Amino acid sequence: MHPILQSSIEYLKGVGPKRAELLQEELGIRTFEDLLMHFPFRYQDRTSFTKIKDIRSDMTYVQLVGEIIHLEEIGSRYKKRLVAKFRDDSGQLDLMWFKGVNFFKNYLTVGERYVCYAKLNYYKNSVNLVHPEMESVIEFKNSIRSKYQPVYHASEKLNRQSLASKNIAKLLLNLLPKLEGKIDENLPEQIIKKHNLMQREAAFMQIHFPKDVDELKKALRRLKFEELFFIQLDLLKLKLVNTQKSRGYTFDHIGQYFNSFYDHYLPFELTNAQKQVIREIRKDLGSGKQLNRLLQGDVGSGKTIVAIMSMLIAIDNGFQCALMAPTEILATQHYESLSELLSSLGIKFALLTGSTKSAERKVIHQSLEEGNLQILIGTHALIEDKVKFKQLGLAVIDEQHRFGVAQRAKLWKKSKLPPHVLIMTATPIPRTLAMTLYGDLDISVIDELPPGRKPIKTVHWYESKRLRLYGFLESEIEKGRQVYIVYPLIEESEKLDYANLEVGFQHIFKRFAPPKYKVSILHGRMPTETKNFEMDRFVKGETDIMVSTTVIEVGVNVPNASLMVIESAERFGLSQLHQLRGRVGRGAEQSYCILMTGNKLSSDGRLRMKTMTDTNDGFKIAEVDLKLRGPGDLSGTQQSGVPINLKLTNLSKDGALIEEARAAANELLTSDPELNQIEQSGLKRYLKNKLGQKVNWGRIS
Ligand code: ADP
Numbered sequence: 001m002h003p004i005l006q007s008s009i010e011y012l013k014g015v016g017p018k019r020a021e022l023l024q025e026e027l028g029i030r031t032f033e034d035l036l037m038h039f040p041f042r043y044q045d046r047t048s049f050t051k052i053k054d055i056r057s058d059m060t061y062v063q064l065v066g067e068i069i070h071l072e073e074i075g076s077r078y079k080k081r082l083v084a085k086f087r088d089d090s091g092q093l094d095l096m097w098f099k100g101v102n103f104f105k106n107y108l109t110v111g112e113r114y115v116c117y118a119k120l121n122y123y124k125n126s127v128n129l130v131h132p133e134m135e136s137v138i139e140f141k142n143s144i145r146s147k148y149q150p151v152y153h154a155s156e157k158l159n160r161q162s163l164a165s166k167n168i169a170k171l172l173l174n175l176l177p178k179l180e181g182k183i184d185e186n187l188p189e190q191i192i193k194k195h196n197l198m199q200r201e202a203a204f205m206q207i208h209f210p211k212d213v214d215e216l217k218k219a220l221r222r223l224k225f226e227e228l229f230f231i232q233l234d235l236l237k238l239k240l241v242n243t244q245k246s247r248g249y250t251f252d253h254i255g256q257y258f259n260s261f262y263d264h265y266l267p268f269e270l271t272n273a274q275k276q277v278i279r280e281i282r283k284d285l286g287s288g289k290q291l292n293r294l295l296q297g298d299v300g301s302g303k304t305i306v307a308i309m310s311m312l313i314a315i316d317n318g319f320q321c322a323l324m325a326p327t328e329i330l331a332t333q334h335y336e337s338l339s340e341l342l343s344s345l346g347i348k349f350a351l352l353t354g355s356t357k358s359a360e361r362k363v364i365h366q367s368l369e370e371g372n373l374q375i376l377i378g379t380h381a382l383i384e385d386k387v388k389f390k391q392l393g394l395a396v397i398d399e400q401h402r403f404g405v406a407q408r409a410k411l412w413k414k415s416k417l418p419p420h421v422l423i424m425t426a427t428p429i430p431r432t433l434a435m436t437l438y439g440d441l442d443i444s445v446i447d448e449l450p451p452g453r454k455p456i457k458t459v460h461w462y463e464s465k466r467l468r469l470y471g472f473l474e475s476e477i478e479k480g481r482q483v484y485i486v487y488p489l490i491e492e493s494e495k496l497d498y499a500n501l502e503v504g505f506q507h508i509f510k511r512f513a514p515p516k517y518k519v520s521i522l523h524g525r526m527p528t529e530t531k532n533f534e535m536d537r538f539v540k541g542e543t544d545i546m547v548s549t550t551v552i553e554v555g556v557n558v559p560n561a562s563l564m565v566i567e568s569a570e571r572f573g574l575s576q577l578h579q580l581r582g583r584v585g586r587g588a589e590q591s592y593c594i595l596m597t598g599n600k601l602s603s604d605g606r607l608r609m610k611t612m613t614d615t616n617d618g619f620k621i622a623e624v625d626l627k628l629r630g631p632g633d634l635s636g637t638q639q640s641g642v643p644i645n646l647k648l649t650n651l652s653k654d655g656a657l658i659e660e661a662r663a664a665a666n667e668l669l670t671s672d673p674e675l676n677q678i679e680q681s682g683l684k685r686y687l688k689n690k691l692g693q694k695v696n697w698g699r700i701s
């Protein structure tokens with residue numbers, strides 16, 4: 001990298017020590033390079049003007065030129081505002097300031113001509129401009145104008161120190177000529193050609209001051225591609241290292257357990273999707289490489305059976321397995337379904353959770369170490385140091401999208417070679433996001449539900465339908481079905497939420513009073529035994545209604561439950577709503593989900609309800625969710641440990657480019673895994689400079 005890029009921003013013309021400090025504090029800009037990478041977040045067309053009479057409601061920003069004919073301060077103290085009457089040769093409107101009143105009062109002169117630029121604001125059927133940018137016509141003529149004037153993020157504090165967006169643009173105008181010929185290309189020529197990318201230096205110039213819309217598009221494409229390419233290169237390299245360096249146990253033997261289960265005890269015909277995934281897993285397990293696979297499948301798609309059959313392969317090859325679930329309830333359910341399915345095979349398995357008694361715990365530890373236990377099911381208790389397997393061959397991790405590298409590494413310590421790892425999730429992740437978050441894993445998808453399932457009917461009701469809701473509950477219970485009623489519980493408003501839950505419970509309890517009805521309640525504050533007891537009663541069909549918070553969210557399987565009522569549904573995110581709905585529709589009966597909301601809904605809230613009532617497809621819902629919320633805080637969910645810092649890419653919109661960048665990175669690594677060819681030298685220098693410390697690239701130099 002050219003050393004000029006590392007120059008302190010202080011030494012750029014127009015900056016100096018005081019503004020340098022502010023730039024660092026407010027925007028994290030320390031060097032020339034940091035400023036270069038401070039990209040505009042939008043562009044304004046400051047070359048064309050609108051006449052006041054031509055203003056249309058579909059316009060967002062307008063630029064007007066005209067005269068101030070009246071200027072007046074209105075109101076006092078907190079309500080103080082400055083109002084200017086502004087006129088061009090076609091009409092008149094108001095300009096308004098609530099902030100900076102004194103400044104603008106001094107700056108503006110009645111009778112002078114100004115150029116003003118602002119977003120349109122509608123107030124009581126008339127249009128006005130609030131906080132417009134103002135320049136006298138003379139000032140305007142002396143400044144540079146383009147159709148794509150960059151707009152930069154700034155802050156109130158920066159504005160006060162003359163570091164508003166337009167000042168930052170000026171700094172960039174000072175900077176860019178200095179950098180000409182000094183911004184190195186970091187992508188190999190063949191990739192640039194093949195993917196039709198703009199050169200790096202040109203892209204930096206064009207993103208700040210685009211010549212036209214085409215050049216801007218090309219610059220954006222190039223820089224996003226670069227951003228994604230280096231992430232994918234890291235991820236794929238990690239994957240390569242994982243499979244090369246970490247050999248895995250070879251399970252090439254399909255034996256008695258698997259075969260006799262398949263031939264005699266499989267309770268149903270597998271779906272094609274299940275068969276396909278089992279084939280993929282079998283292939284991995286037999287390959288001599290470590291299996292690192294993410295299995296995505298919507299709720300109820302039948303992931304458990306896939307896990308079981310994978311474990312049987314490990315056991316057939318003389319190894320032990322771990323099956324880990326996020327909650328005790330779920331671990332217990334897994335234990336119970338395994339008991340049912342595997343009892344006739346004579347396989348030895350046990351359940352280990354936080355509430356396992358210490359005497360029993362000892363026995364488990366011992367028989368695990370001796371190799372007598374073949375499957376250990378449990379919660380996080382499984383990765384405690386005290387738990388030692390004789391020979392752990394496969395770890396299945398259920399519903400744990402937050403089970404990251406660190407935890408996986410802990411499992412590795414439990415055997416000589418790293419055990420195979422199968423991560424299962426019912427939170428469908430759009431393909432492109434999965435490529436980024438789980439880019440170092442292989443991905444399998446079960447995209448088909450077992451036959452005979454009736455799609456869940458979902459409706460959105462307002463509070464006014466509460467009586468009807470209770471009537472519906474009654475009729476479902478009458479038919480022998482069970483009902484969930486879920487209340488939101490959000491940490492920030494925990495106290496109030498618990499109060500609401502309490503009130504809701506009392507209400508239900510009164511309306512559905514014993515002895516005719518039986519109601520369970522379940523929430524996080526209850527002692528574990530009570531929780532298990534309540535859950536158990538509901539699972540066994542001893543209670544009709546389960547009132548709870550989202551603790552029942554994941555995995556719980558009660559096929560007789562046919563109605564899910566979600567209270568204050570507007571407070572849940574889409575993926576959570578979908579997860580909750582997945583608790584019903586597991587039996588043969590028609591199931592329902594009723595989303596209860598207040599009357600006031602935000603537009604996002606309305607879209608969430610509409611999406612839920614429109615579709616049952618988890619992947620479609622995940623796409624909408626991604627669009628609504630953005631990818632959110634990736635740091636919590638990403639698995640690989642590869643830092644994902646996206647300045648330009650929008651994971652929800654740039655899907656095609658993600659695939660392209662991944663393909664390019666893959667192609668490069670396939671042909672030149674160590675990046676040794678001379679052609680890659682620019683790329684290699686870049687990696688060494690910028691990313692040398694990161695992950696596993698140390699090994700390539
Ligand atoms: P999830 O993917 O949500 O973990 P489960 O594995 O709990 O789903 O399966 C949900 C239900 O579907 C279970 O009751 C299971 O026995 C049943 N099931 C799974 N696969 C099939 C199949 N191929 N045919 C019929 N029922 C199935």
Ligand code: MG
Binds near residue numbers: 303304398555
């Ligand atoms: Mg499950």
